Amino acid sequence: MPPFLMQISKKKDIFGFLYLNIYSFLIICAGILILVLPFYTITKWTLVVQGIIAIKLFTIAGKLFSAWEDKKEKIDILIKRNQDEFRPDTFDVFMQAPCGRLIVHYVLRNLNKQEEYKSLLKLRKPLLERMRNNCIPAKTIIHINKEIA
Secondary structure, three states: OOOOHHHHOHHHHHHHHHHHHHHHHHHHHHHHHHHOOOOHHHHHHHHHHHHHHHHHHHHHHHHHOOHHHHHHHHHHHHHHOOOOOHHHHHHHHHHHHHHHHHHHHHHHHHHOOHHHHHHHHHOOOOHHHHHHHHHHOOOOOOOOOOOOO
C-alpha cells in the first residue's frame, strides 16, 4: 500500500484527501484516456508518443499525491492563523493556483467561513501575470542574521 494511503485514518481525512487531490485524479484519467485512444492506427510511432505522454501524466499525478503531508501541514497552519480572527493576507499565496484554491475552500469550510471566499477572489492575480511569474525564474535572496548570541 502506498505511504500516502496509510496516513489517511479518519473519515474527515478521507474526504479531505479525495477533495484536495481531485486534480491528481483528473490527471490520472487523462493519462488513461491518452492510452485508450487508438492513435496506433495512424502509425506505430504514435503509440510511443502516447506512452511517453501517459507516463509523464502519471508522474505528475504521483508528485501531487505525494504532497499530501505538506498540504495537511499548510491546512493546519492556515486554520491556526485564522481561528481567532480572519486574516485574508494568509491566503494570498494559495489563491494563485488551482490546487491552492482547493486548500482555501477546505480551510474556510473547516472554519465555517465559506462566505469569505468571494472576498479572497480579489487576491487572485490576472492569468497573464500569474503565467509570467511562474515561467520566469525568481531570484532567491537569503538574509543571514550576523548577530548570533
